Amino acid sequence: MEPTGKKVLKSAEVLEKPSRRRYTREYKERMISEADRCTSPGELGGLVRREGLYTGAIARWRKELQESTLSSSKKPQRKETPSQEIARLKRQNARLEEKLRQAELIIDVQKKVSEMIQTRSPEKDD
16 A cells, blocks of 8 residues: 555656757747737737747847847957956057057158258249
8 A cells, every 4th residue: 555645656767857949040030030020919928838938038039149240250259368468458559659650750751851842942944
């Protein structure tokens, strides 16, 4: 006899761990466009129930899609360590200083050419 009020395991069956659902980009884009077309009350709820989704998933997909279209499809960049950032900024500073030096040289040459043109007296025909 089974004791009352207690569950008895009838089999030593191990349940498989459910795998996380993964959706393709095309499916996500289709669900976002369908959700955008929902205008009357209850339509969005019916869509998510029919597809077995949550409205939060659609909102997250919409945000991911906007971020991926705004930025290129590159791998996410790693955050720089402070020493890496300092090294990068020093290289950038050196490049900018060189550009400034070149620009100042060009300006000096332009000033000298302008002075030469102005000091040259126009030749007069006698």
